[in-house]
Amino acid sequence: MRAIVYGYFTDELDLLNAVKELQNKGIRIADVRTPFPVHGLDAALKLRRSHLPKVAFVGGLIGGTLGLFFQVWVFTKGWPLNFGGKPFLSLPSFIPVTFELTVLIAAFSMGIAFLLRSNLGPGSIPDILDEEVTDDHFQIILSEKNNNLSETELVEALAATGALDVKHVNAEK
Amino acid sequence: MSEENKYWHILEEFEPIKDARLPNGREEVVSPVSRRNFLKVLGLGTASAALIASCTKKPVEKAIPYFIKPEEITPGKAAYYASSYFNQNEFCNVLVKVRDNRPIKLEPNPKSAITPNGTSGRVQASVLDVYNINRFQGPQKEGAPIDWESADNKIVEQLRELANAGRPIVLITPTIISPSTKKLIAEFAETFGAEWQQYDAIPMDGYREANKRVFGTDALPEYHFEKADCIVSVGCDFLGTWLSPVEFSAQYASRRDLHKENPDLHKHYQIEAGMSLTGSNADIRIRADRSEYGKILAYIYNSLATQKGFPAIASDIPAPAVAAELDNVVADLAASEGNSLVICGDNNPDYQVIVNGINQVLKNIGKTVGFERTYNHFRGTEKWKDTLLNAEPGAVIVWDANPVYNHPESDKIKAAIQKAPLSVAISSLPDETSELCHYVFPSPGYLECWDDAEYKKGVVSVMQPTLHKLFDSRQAQESLLKWMGNETAWREYIKSHWVSNYFQLQNEQTNTDRFWVEILRNGELTGKVEPTSVSFDETELGKAFRSIATEKPAQGFTIELTENINIGTGHGPLNPWLQECPDPVTRIAWDNYASIAPSTARELGIINGDIIRTGNLTIPAFVQPGQAAKTISIAVGYGRTAGVPQELVTGVNAYQLAKLDNGFRQFCADGFNIEKTGEHEDMALVQGHQSMEGRPIVREATLDEWKKDPAAGNEMHEKVEHHHTTLYKEHEYKGHKWGMAIDLNKCTGCSACVLACNTENNIPVVGKKEVKRAHEMHWIRIDRYYNGEEENPEVVRQPVMCQHCDNAPCENVCPVAATNHSSEGLNQMAYNRCIGTRYCNNNCPYKVRRFNWLDYTGSDAIPNNRYDPANLTLDLPRMRHNPDVTVRAKGVIEKCSFCVQRIQEKKLTAKSEGRPLQDGELQPACQQACPSDAIVFGDLNDPNSKVSQMMKDPRNYHLLEELHTLPSVGYLTKIRNKS
């Protein structure tokens, strides 16, 4: 039985201050939930940079290469056909399709990677503690799991940052 | 049998067998049921689209062999039979291409003495007539079916009764050139005391009368255009519709073949009122009103006579308006004495007397005008009416003639026929005359017949059937034999006539049966020529001058009745191919119209398509550049209604405007005015723009310029060739490289190529409405542009088909690779791959690609959407299809393939025989049909081929060559003789 403690702010500036305050106290923050991406929060929470751009790059590389090679294969090995007197390997003609495939595969590989990585997707059921989080509540969630403090200590610490309506629940996991 | 293929059996399981005695009787039932099940399930999603689209019903197909295979038929191979085409206005020796017992194409017979080079468009289209669904299906009495035997009995009985009662019996036919038939008719006439009269829809009895008066011979002479250095034609359309156009086209073109050895081009003057096909080809065309023809001829005669030291004939005929221009004509004629030819297209004997006088003065008789092989054609006179209208005939037998439609006194004739106690029509198709007759005896089409023909004296040819009779019909000759009680088969009758009359003309065969077989193989036999000389009666000239002098000056507008090259005398309306083929001058299809001069049109405020009233005709007007101001030209042959399905009824009947003058029918009359009705109807005009806009499309030069520089008018070609360069390596054509060269100097625009292409390539007929919407489907078209002032422009023509460009713009843009380049330089089009984006058509600078806008052919998978106004997709007319060419479905692009089916066939023959392909062996349909040899096809990789030679000619250029499309078609500049 590990307890989860959470509270919210109504102003993102208060949230940022609270995060800093808690971190100064050495309290680990389980999650912060906000209605929109708050500037500076990533840095405050010391989140690692996302790998998604790399996924997109690799996806684009694969898409473009496959697209280009497919076209080259079709026109030189598959069935070389004489179109309007052009050479079989008419590379400039292959640019548009190659480009489109690069973008398509890059975008979709990144999109899918995002969903998988974030465990989002159709049918995914989130653990929502406060519905107002998607409205105007900036929520901080602390967990007993990765802190050495007791439940009440966490509640106190959170309340001390000025968080409103600090609650705790006992989560199963 | 494997499990997965069980579905072929499922047929019976779903279809309760009605009568198992016919176990295979339900072959139309579709079998792959489980597949279709499957498709139903997959009705959604992309995969299903693929499946449904490629799913064609797969019926259990039968393969039914012959019971006894005829020796001469090889399934999949064509057989050729020599035969002859003769219709009311022309004759042609042909080879009939027969595939699996069906004639599908007519080709010129190279062994012919008359028409070895090509055919006319009408000949090409005539193959469709055999499969005409409107033909009589069997003998009729008063419109009700009757059997042959009782009809024969009744007729014989009545004929005998009438003969005994002394009532005249009249047999009316068009000119008959068949020697056997003539003999038979004579026998028939004797048996029943009948009177035989010939009647021509458009007569030439005036010519014969003039020849009788001047030369003392009632004959139509032969003309030698190939020998004439100077041709002067006064309103005579000898390249299109006059006397023997196929023959004349070849002769004419032979003098327009320009190369170093033959720098002499003939000079052709055309003096005419309406723009005719011949006039549009003339080196110099002189515009004159129709009513001036007499004056013009008189003027020419007198000027020439004075020059040549003959006495001029004094009369008070005023000088024609174009006298100044005529002086050049006279000078040229005088310079080419003995090598010139003057002809006139008017049936007025007085005019023809003067023409004869002119030719006599020029010493042309015996040179360019000969009386050895006179034409047996146009034997009709106006005498035929005498008995019919005045002697109360007992029986009238009308055989293939239609005077009720095409004679100006049609009402009287109608009454006379109706009054006769017995009237019999022998005809293949219902017409205005057969409608009135008691009995109708259907005759077969000429491809189902035995017959012979002596078109020109001493040149006899045969006609032989090439398919079984499609309907319950009987040849007229057989009927006559039957009525006479003669049991001889008609075929035997002909054979015996030949054996007794022509066997001695040859000495190769000694056995009469062999002789007959040989005749059937060659189609023709030419006897020896006996030199004939004719006398000359000068006094007739004076009479002719006097009668011209008494001509009243023309009042108001003169209406000139012309003959449309496709429709002819009125047979054409039933042939949708001919209807759809645009007139080569006006480029209008599916209609007749009154051509009026641009100045007149402006004066009266008339634009193309305004309906006007003139005479008693209500007809759309067409503003024709080059038309004489006071002459209106209207084509006859239109306005056929009886027996013509509604969709094919086009235009108005202009025959009623012909007038009778001294017992000769004249096809012009004056005293008309033009009245606007305020209505307007767009005509099916396939070419809306008449000017080249100064573009180098048709390139031309005069003879003098050409003599100085053979590349005259074609300077651009050199420049473009000079700039020929490419970024990347061009494709190599390692075997054949097909190409075509077209000599614009030879092309007369007769449209035989268009119709040959129609026949060969299964091109659909789309009807008037679709042609109006620019949806016509012809793969080859003959563009016509005017040049110069609208009052009398120069005309240029250019046949345009797919140019088979090596850098084809169309190929690049097809997304599905349905069109690309073959290893032999063909721009190939795979119909079955085409999805119909029409991108290729847009990107074709020549606009030669054609799209199947609607389901014209009935080969579409979707039901109930056929668009076939001419009913050519019914089973019977479908038999005309060339089985070697795909019938295209709705929604695909099609275009000229250089007759790839013929390329394949000839290549294969050479391959099987293990020999190289000969130059000239391979001819596309257009080249083959062209009577003037303007089109040459061959292998460009062979430096000695004729086409390669022509491509090297300095006159050669490519259409829009500045675009660097590298076409495989070359055009040779048009050279006019204006010296």
Next chain:
Amino acid sequence: MMHVSPVREPLINGEKSYKDITKDVVAPVRAKPGKLWFVGLGISAIVMLIGFAMIGYTIWFGIGTWGVNRTIGWGWSITNFVWWVGIGHAGTFISAILLLFRQKWRTSINRAAEAMTIFAVMCAGLFPLIHMGRLPLGFFILPYPNTRELWVNFNSPLLWDVFAITTYLLVSLLFWYMGLIPDLGTIRDRMKTLWKKKVYNFLSFGWKGSARHWQRHESMSLILAGLAAPLVLSVHTIVSFDFATSVIPGWHTTIFPPYFVSGAIFSGFAMVLTLMIVTRRALNLKEYITVGHVESMNKIIIATGSIVGIAYITELFMAWYSGVEYERYAFMNRALGPYAWAYWIMMTCNVISPQLLWFKKLRRNLAFTFVLSIFINIGMWFERFVIVVTSLHRDYLPSSWAMYKPTWVEVAIYMGTFGLFFTLFFIFIRVFPVIALAEVKSVARSSARKFLGKPIKKQSSEKQ
């Protein structure tokens, strides 16, 4: 902290807190739709169905039911295609390129504009399909393995189109939907009924606003914008290749790619304006889509409109300067030939009328902007008509010149695409948030009137 220059007018008017923003934007989704909405949807749906019926008619009887002919192979169908694709350029331009340029004002309009893009591209995509003579065999255009061993022609601009349009549609859809996820989460949490909650949860992929998700989401949005930006430019470039790579005078022009792209953005913005001016009133979003927004868009319209105008003039100049007689004739024919009326409608609507926007008063006048935007859309349609039809109807050989007149089938299909577009749009405004909630909130602190420091003096510019 962020400080905003006081010169800029606020992007969100009224004293809107985060809660107010949520409430205002979610209101149309939560409220029962009004009568007008049903009437609008009904009419659009009927028009759409008529259009579809005509498409069926075309497939059944053939392209011959249209007015196109042997000379003008493409008529209204491709005109409409290019027009719709052009309209479909604004959305992705706004959300991608303006995102890259950090233009905050895009946040209030990008959602609707992107939706419009997708619907417009759907309408556009219909035309190349139905203009095929054999639509059931249209799958030949896809390079799929088959027993014929035959692929497709990668040289054909029409094939490039297939790839470009498909990619554009899919990537735009992805971009749009990814942006929608957090907002759908917001709607889910505002819903009272269980099934609606479930449905929106399904649609929002279980969004919970976690900081980590936000971080990835932002990162992805930026990259997607980076990918979509060249895509936007490529789509109309490739569409212009349909014409530019051909040989037809009037088509064969190297200026086409930039000219088409700016024309597309021009017409796209016009369409966005047409729709947004109505939507902000109908959905009561005046505080979010302000006159300032309209003005910004109008500025882009002047810019692109001027580019288009210069392109027209350049074309004329080049035709003259090239010395090619076909080229010269084609442009003379445009301006003075039988279709000159279309050319002058195009010139008036596209070149002359947007120049009025140099006046600030007109730029900020909603009624004027609305009328102008419709003018531009008409003008841009005629631009495509001029390019497609007048170039084709008189090309090289005068013997083949012809005229083109659409039939009622073509007109009905075009109207049908409007039906489709508006049906989808009507559904969209009732189901999805019309304004990108999270994005608006994220710029609220810097741009909303409420959050702007009190010392900033009030601007009294807005008058309606």
Next chain:
Amino acid sequence: MLKPLKWIFVSFYTVKKKQNSCYSKLFGMKKFFKGEGNKMMLRFYIFLVAFSCFFTLPLLSFSESADPVLTGGHSKEEINRGKRFFMGLLPFEREHESCVSCHNLTPLDTLNWNPSAMDIALKYAGRDSASFRQVVMEPSGKVMSASHQNFDISDQDLQTIKVYLDHLAVTGPAPSKPSINTLLLFLFLGLLITWALLDLIFFKKVKYKFIPALIVIGALGYQLSIIYEEAVKLGRSQGYQPDQPIKFSHQVHVTENKIDCMYCHHTAADSKSANIPSTNLCMNCHIVVREGTRSGRFEIDKLVQAHEEGRSIEWTRIHHLPDHVFFSHEQHVGAGKLDCAQCHGLVEEMHVVHQENDLSMGWCLQCHRETKVDFVDNDYYATYEAFHEELKKGVRDSVVAADIGANDCQKCHY
């Protein structure tokens, strides 16, 4: 309208009867029929029936209602008795085998040389029972005499058999059930996918997510493979082996009797089509040969009869290319000197001919890319100077058909 519905129920019923255990468990039919199935299953079953109706009804609308069965004046009992006799159900004790053991009802079993009941029925439908009796009891041919040896059938029995056969000639054989396995499988997989997806997203009844996920992937993959196979098969008919009106064996004629292919298909070398022999060509030999070693007289009699009646045999066509393909035998056999077997397979070993190759375009192309052209002996190819040059230089060692344009579109499509 009701007929198709009935058919569906009947088919389900028969399915159940045949494979009682697995199918009934699958559909929960046992419970349904016992009246104790739970509601869910009942709904599911109704849904399934409705679903299949939806897809099968349009299909069945092709079928026409049957005419009232003709009995030819005989009672049903008589016919049934004849049928049972034919089927060997009557009499219980007999020395000879039943009729049906040699004579199948329909010519389904293509390796059976004996005439089928249907064939016999049709042949003797118009004749009286005396002649029928004579044929059965006093056979003339060798094959038949051997098999009809020691027949001991009473006249009355023969009479009933004749009645039955006459009836059969009118009604045809009873329809057997179509195989719709692929379709059922496809549908079933579809349902499985729907269920798995629903569970994965909404219900979450299954504890381990990978199970429904695997099911979705697997089932979808299998469905795709079905679609692919069916799509490839569309318009193809590799292995097509229909029944022919006469049990003509190429093996007997070619292998055993050493007749050359080109004797019958004599235009193969010089025409597009290879010629199916006309009746009179068959009669060249069969004027003498009147009995086969296997089939006896029955099959050859059909030919003789056709010849006497002056009609052609209506063979069922096997090798069939679409209309837009122009194939020429002359090109391949005449000019290309290919062996018949290269395309048609070892026809000489086939009793019943089937289509050996799929005749797809890819198959043609492949062969063209491999087949060498006879550049040396055939003078026609002298035109191809460039290739001769290359051969001489050794740039290439041979020229294949594709090099000289065999794979150009307009080689076959024009």
